[in-house]
Every structure is written in structure tokens, then in C-alpha cells.
Amino acid sequence: MPSAFVAGTTAQPIDSLIGVNAPTTSSSSSSNSSTLGPDAFLQLLTTELQNQDPTQPQDPTQSVTQLAQMSALQYQESLSSSFQNFQSNFGVMQAASLIGKQATVNVGSGSGSSSTGNSSNVTGTIQSVEVQNGQPYFTMTDSNGKVYTDNNGSALLFSTSEIIGIGNTPATGTTNAGQ
DSSP states (O other): OOGGGSTTTSHHHHHHHTTTTOOOSSSSOOTTTSSOOHHHHHHHHHHHHHTSOTTSOOOHHHHHHHHHHHHHHHHHHHHHHHHHHHHHHHHHHHHHTTTTOEEEEEESTTSSSOOSSSOEEEEEEEEEEEEETTEEEEEEEOTTSOBOBOTTSOBOOEEGGGEEEESOOOOTTOOOTTO
16 A cells, blocks of 8 residues: 555645634634635545545545535525625615605614604605615705704715605695595
8 A cells, every 4th residue: 555545644634624614613603714615625625536545436426416516505605695786786776766755764763663762753855875885875855955964964874774654745734645
């Protein structure tokens, strides 16, 4: 038997890969650090093939199966990323279509919910849309055309999830109930 197959000598290259991308025990999880990537997988497969016993070769269907699984996983991750981008772009386009329309938003401690606390409704015209971390936010103007601002004079950004009504508000004393 060649010296490469002596106990202890074949384990060294594989041992150097074990635990490289092992999941951590911390509370913050990262999908990139908890799984073997395609490069590490191919390196491990190459190391297996280099160190296998020629008198007892590995089943070739096993390698093909592993490669097919890696390919399917990469496709699934790519599809998931593309769908997340689509969702973000769709949300931005939806928010952009609201520019110039009148909206009522729920603001306050509930941050979009009507929970008890200091929440109130604000009505105005949607002036602009801004994207932060892939999420659309918009600014509104009051009936005098002034942008709603915070205590520092910065324009207030409202989330689309805070919208509770869209459209023209009824004129004083009238309702749209019969229409």
C-alpha cells in the first residue's frame, strides 16, 4: 500500500477543512458562515478523490449526487435572493405610485399599529419616496404644502405599513358612505 494511505497521513487535508465554516453558537446567525460554500465543497471533493484508495474507489454516483445537491442549493439561494430583490423593487414601485395622492397614516408609539399609547393619525399628500435598506418610506405635506418634520426640522419618513387610508378625504361635514 502506498505511503499516502498510512493511517494519519490521509486525514490531514480533510481535517484542515472540517469546521472551517461550522455554525457558531452565538445568537446572531449568518447563512454564509453556517454552511459549506461551493469552493469548500469542491476542495473537499478534490481532497477525497486525491486520497482515496485506488483498490477501493468511491462510488461515482455518490460524487454526482453531491454535485447535483450543491447545484440545486445554489439555484435555490439564487432564486431566493432574486425574489427578495423583486419584493423590494415591487414595494418601491408601489410606494412611488402613491406620490401626489392623499393618505392617512397612523403614527406614534405603536409604529404602524393602533396600540394604546401616543398614536395618532396624520393626513397629507405623499410628496416623495425614499428607500432605506430596501424598504420604501415616504414624506408627506400638510394641507398648506409644508412637509411634516420632526423636532429637529428633518422631514418625517413614514412607512407604507403605517398607511390606514388612501384617497381624498371627505369635505367638511360630508361622508362617502353612500357612494
